[in-house]
Every structure is written in C-alpha cells, then in structure tokens.
Amino acid sequence: MCTGTVSSQSTILLGLGHGKFTLVSDKNQKMNINEQNELKITVVGLGYVGLPLALALARKFSVIGYDADPMRISELMANKDRTGEVSAAKLLDTPIKFVSELSKTPSCDLFIVAVPTPIDDKNKPNLHALEKASREVGGCLSLGSVVVYESTVFPGATEDICGPILEEASGLNCGEDFYLGYSPERINPGDKDHAIDSVTKVVAGQTQEVTKLLASVYGTVIPAGIYVAPNIRTAEAAKVIENAQRDINIAFINEVTMIFHHLGLNTEDVLAAARTKWNFLDFRPGLVGGHCIGVDPYYLAYAAEKEEFKPEIILAGRRINDGMARYLAEEIDRLVVDRSRLLVMGLTFKENVSDLRNSQVIEVVRILMKKNHYVHVFDPVASSDDVKAICGLSLLPKLDSEERFDAVIGAVAHQEICDIPLESIKNLIKPRGVLVDVKQVWPSIKATETLRVWRL
Ligand SMILES: NC(=O)c1ccc[n+]([C@@H]2O[C@H](COP(=O)([O-])OP(=O)(O)OC[C@H]3O[C@@H](n4cnc5c(N)ncnc54)[C@H](O)[C@@H]3O)[C@@H](O)[C@H]2O)c1
CATH class of the missing domain: 3.40.50.720 (NAD(P)-binding Rossmann-like Domain)
Known part of the structure; x- marks a missing residue:
C-alpha cells in the first residue's frame, strides 16, 4: 500500500511514451505533477461520484467536468449541486470548466468516467451510459491518453467492453496507443465521515506505468491513501464484493x-x-x-x-x-x-x-x-x-x-x-x-x- 505518492524507484513518463510530457523523476514525481500542473483531466459524469472527485482533482490539476445532461451543467455553472454533496461556496471557488459537449473540449491526458451503471428490468447490467460515454471519450483520445473507469462494473467490463469501444471510436490500439485504468468509488453520500478525502482509494492500471501514474494522481488529492490492486479485474471485483457482502449481511x-x-x-x-x-x-x-x-x-x-x-x-x-x-x-x-x-x-x-x-x-x-x-x-x-x-x-x-x-x-x-x-x-x-x-x-x-x- 502506498500513500500519497508512488514508492517505486522507477521513472514514469506522463503521457506514457509519446513525448507529451517531460520525464518526471521518481522521488519528486508527486511534486512535479503539482508544480507543473501539466496533467489535464476530464471527469465524465458529474453526479454523486464525479462531482466531488472533479473538485478534489481541481485542487491540483487542470480539470474539465463533462456531463451529458445540459441541465446539470447549467446548475453547476450557477453553483448549484442538486445532490447536496458540494456546497455553493465550493462550486463558486472551483476552477473546473464545466461543459455539456465533450467533443468541443481541449485535448486531455486523463479521462475519468463516473457514469451510472444500473440494472435493467431483468436485473441484468444496463451498460448503456457506460458504452455511450466510452464512445464519446474514444472520439477524443490521443496518443498516450489514459481512461480510468470509476463506475461500478463486473470484473472484465473495463477491458472487455470499454476497451474495444474506445479502440473503435478512436482508431487507436488499447494498451499501445492509449491505456485503461480502474479505480472504484467508495464514497457514502450523505455521510461526511466517508467522503472522497477519507476513504482509501483502490487503483489499478493496464500497465505498471499507468498504475503508478494513477497512484500518484489520486494520491496527490486523497489524503486517506492509495491501495494498488494487482490488475483492473481485481479492482473491479473488489468493488462489487464490498457491496454484495453488505447486501447479504443485511x-x-x-x-x-x-x-x-x-x-x-x-x-x-x-x-x-x-x-x-x-x-x-x-x-x-x-x-x-x-x-x-x-x-x-x-x-x-x-x-x-x-x-x-x-x-x-x-x-x-x-x-x-x-x-x-x-x-x-x-x-x-x-x-x-x-x-x-x-x-x-x-x-x-x-x-x-x-x-x-x-x-x-x-x-x-x-x-x-x-x-x-x-x-x-x-x-x-x-x-x-x-x-x-x-x-x-x-x-x-x-x-x-x-x-x-x-x-x-x-x-x-x-x-x-x-x-x-x-x-x-x-x-x-x-x-x-x-x-x-x-x-x-x-x-x-x-x-x-x-x-x-x-x-x-
Ligand atoms: N452514488 C454512490 O454512492 C456511489 C458510490 C460508489 C460507486 N458509485 C458508482 O459510480 C457510478 C456513478 O454513480 P453516481 O451515483 O455518481 O451517478 P449519478 O446518476 O449521480 O451521476 C451520473 C452522472 O453521469 C451523467 N451521465 C450519464 N451518461 C453520461 C454520458 N454518457 N456522458 C456523460 N455524462 C453522463 C448523468 O447525467 C449524471 O449527472 C455508478 O457506477 C455507481 O454505481 C456510486
């Protein structure tokens, strides 16, 4: 488990090998990201999960907040969060650029997807929003982009469902031209003791470099610390069993x-x-x-x-x-x-x-x-x-x-x-x-x- 910054002695290239960013050295990695403030992040889906996350990230990085619901965007631009999770004062203060069209946003390095993943009337996963968001993000990918999913999914969904959609929409190769990550959200809305700052964040990337990048980015804004899962499927599985266990106990x-x-x-x-x-x-x-x-x-x-x-x-x-x-x-x-x-x-x-x-x-x-x-x-x-x-x-x-x-x-x-x-x-x-x-x-x-x- 690492907290705040990445403990490895290796170096990491933000933008992952395509020269978008300067090489950042191991021990100063966290500091460099903060100081250079170079990483551009787009949070896709600004609901209970996406909005508090976007606000936390915007304390250190350049953040665009995209939501497909134009009403949600107008409300946020008017400093109103109808979920009640974020105060008007915090919205007034945040440098986030809120947008209702992803295609018109400037290019970005890290996409974080937090759209709904409900079930249908047969209790099967309804991945409609996740697939649509993946298609839209795919249309904006460039070499070295990283796409992290925070939506709750079953093990395998990120790599087997979202990855191919991103590839198709971008014309790029997953794992070579762009990379996947998964970081389950564990906040408990309405509960100020278990908000984004205070809950350990599990992260997993498609490659070691991506994992380190995610640990560093999230670690920069989440004081509770980072837990690095061995791979994306493990992180996906951990999230669903947390809630399944609670359901069974109740x-x-x-x-x-x-x-x-x-x-x-x-x-x-x-x-x-x-x-x-x-x-x-x-x-x-x-x-x-x-x-x-x-x-x-x-x-x-x-x-x-x-x-x-x-x-x-x-x-x-x-x-x-x-x-x-x-x-x-x-x-x-x-x-x-x-x-x-x-x-x-x-x-x-x-x-x-x-x-x-x-x-x-x-x-x-x-x-x-x-x-x-x-x-x-x-x-x-x-x-x-x-x-x-x-x-x-x-x-x-x-x-x-x-x-x-x-x-x-x-x-x-x-x-x-x-x-x-x-x-x-x-x-x-x-x-x-x-x-x-x-x-x-x-x-x-x-x-x-x-x-x-x-x-x-
Ligand atoms: N709310 C929680 O307590 C909680 C906790 C942990 C994990 N999760 C998971 O996080 C995910 C998001 O949950 P939430 O509660 O934040 O949902 P939410 O409904 O509050 O917010 C989702 C937002 O995504 C937007 N959206 C839908 N489709 C979109 C698209 N294609 N592109 C851009 N925006 C789109 C919606 O307009 C909405 O504002 C789900 O997978 C959920 O299971 C939720």
Whole structure:
C-alpha cells in the first residue's frame, strides 16, 4: 500500500511514451505533477461520484467536468449541486470548466468516467451510459491518453467492453496507443465521515506505468491513501464484493427479523444481546434501495453466470432484500383498518440524502395505496419536483399539528425527522393508532394504552 505518492524507484513518463510530457523523476514525481500542473483531466459524469472527485482533482490539476445532461451543467455553472454533496461556496471557488459537449473540449491526458451503471428490468447490467460515454471519450483520445473507469462494473467490463469501444471510436490500439485504468468509488453520500478525502482509494492500471501514474494522481488529492490492486479485474471485483457482502449481511438480519416477528421477539433486544459478542457483525434490518447495494450484487451474479457458475447466496440475499418492501407494507396493512390515513416519514433511499433512485420506501407507499389506504408522505430532504417526477406523489410541505393519522411510519432516519420533538410525533397519531418505526427513528417512544408501536 502506498500513500500519497508512488514508492517505486522507477521513472514514469506522463503521457506514457509519446513525448507529451517531460520525464518526471521518481522521488519528486508527486511534486512535479503539482508544480507543473501539466496533467489535464476530464471527469465524465458529474453526479454523486464525479462531482466531488472533479473538485478534489481541481485542487491540483487542470480539470474539465463533462456531463451529458445540459441541465446539470447549467446548475453547476450557477453553483448549484442538486445532490447536496458540494456546497455553493465550493462550486463558486472551483476552477473546473464545466461543459455539456465533450467533443468541443481541449485535448486531455486523463479521462475519468463516473457514469451510472444500473440494472435493467431483468436485473441484468444496463451498460448503456457506460458504452455511450466510452464512445464519446474514444472520439477524443490521443496518443498516450489514459481512461480510468470509476463506475461500478463486473470484473472484465473495463477491458472487455470499454476497451474495444474506445479502440473503435478512436482508431487507436488499447494498451499501445492509449491505456485503461480502474479505480472504484467508495464514497457514502450523505455521510461526511466517508467522503472522497477519507476513504482509501483502490487503483489499478493496464500497465505498471499507468498504475503508478494513477497512484500518484489520486494520491496527490486523497489524503486517506492509495491501495494498488494487482490488475483492473481485481479492482473491479473488489468493488462489487464490498457491496454484495453488505447486501447479504443485511439480508441475513432481515430474515432473522422476520423470524423474530413470527416468534414474538423484539429484534432490537435480540441484536443488542448478540452484539455483546466480539465477533457478532453489527447490521440492522431495513429496506435496501439506491443504486449500489441493491444493484451491484446483480453485476457479480451476471459475471458468475456468464462463466456458467450459478451464484446461490448472492441472489438469495437480493431476493430477501427485494421482498422487504412487500413484507413491511403487509405488516402495516395488518395493523390498520381499511382505508386508513397513513403518514410515511422519509421517502429517499437512505438517511440525509435526496436520492430517490430505487428507494424501497416508494414501493411500500405504492403497495399501501394499492391496498386503498390514503398515504401522505413527508420528506424534508427530497425535492418535491423529483418526487412528483419519479413516483407521481406530492410531498406534504410541512407537518400540520392539527392533522391526525391512523399510522405514522418512520421510514428514513433523516436528521431533520429525528430532530422533531417526540411529543409532536405522538400528537400526529390518532388514539389507538400505531407508530411504525422501521429504522429505529424513535427508539424511546414506548407503547401506551392509546398508542401502539411496531418496530421492524
Ligand atoms: N452514488 C454512490 O454512492 C456511489 C458510490 C460508489 C460507486 N458509485 C458508482 O459510480 C457510478 C456513478 O454513480 P453516481 O451515483 O455518481 O451517478 P449519478 O446518476 O449521480 O451521476 C451520473 C452522472 O453521469 C451523467 N451521465 C450519464 N451518461 C453520461 C454520458 N454518457 N456522458 C456523460 N455524462 C453522463 C448523468 O447525467 C449524471 O449527472 C455508478 O457506477 C455507481 O454505481 C456510486
């Protein structure tokens, strides 16, 4: 593992052998890159991953930020980041040149691709954005360019899918005229403790020189340090198993939670007791949504199935977690009478982010509405326009102290929801109504004669 700079004694030619840059000597490599500020980087895809990365790189290098969505570019140029990850002050300060057309940008040495890699309706990898971005980048490559992928993919995608597209679009040879790299992103949006600066960055290049270049470039802007993986496929695999492992662990806890409900046991009490063992893994039950944990295991399963290996536990975990929205909606339905007025608090896929993609809370709301309940949704973090566009729901603009509901469902533990006084929460519920606490939002609220409490 090397941190910050490359430890090898060899020399490295930025631009990789075609004379674009001066030869940079080993021990001063990091300093030279910084001082010369010669490396030109284009970040392709400026979402949750690409934008914070572009900002970090722009502290030391010349950076162009390209996004295919012109609206995103206009917003960024107006210092607005709708993901909430980067402040207006930081955007105002950054020297990044934001563009919505890649072909019009000046030539550049290093491309970093961070576009979405979702799944299709059959849970197979949807590589449309990745392939399109590769074609566009391919059209801009020159001798010695390096293309690094940060999008989450299955092992082999960078070299077997992106490489040939880049070759075709550029007319250049991969591994001779231009080079590939992979560096998985591990940030945790909404979590200031696990942002780009504070998480070790895994890098791998197609050749040793590329790996060293990447370790140096990323090491210059990521104080947490660099881990050099032996090759691109290993780095790709490491990323997908990180999220698949998390998915499986949550699925296990979700399964035992359902068992405890059948046995009449309180899940949190059982987990609190089990956690006192030194090697018990501390996972909590819940809805698994978003575009990483609920998606990446399918990428791994796809890679396995391509090799005619049938994964068991990975897909079992997905089945359990994908079934949790229905389980929860049916439990809520059992607790209330027909046509109840329900208040769901929190709609995004996780706490303190505005991201609604694959939010399983939306699925819970849909099922409850199909069961003819009147479902109201309050989410102080989500954008009401996005909610309308994604699921056709109107968010309550604020909580009305005169309103009463048959059930209040704490679905997402946004800080702003946790900060609402407990008495105000209890006052929202009709006598003999029920508080459904999915995420331990209100652990201290206890059942009384007039209040029922159900926890996942
Ligand atoms: N968000 C996370 O927490 C997270 C964490 C680790 C890894 N990842 C992975 O990183 C990748 C990006 O995720 P994200 O959350 O930043 O996505 P995002 O949707 O927030 O951002 C992607 C951006 O790429 C743009 N885009 C789409 N196609 C493009 C193209 N062809 N050319 C240029 N721009 C294009 C979109 O307009 C969007 O602004 C995905 O593979 C994801 O799995 C995400």
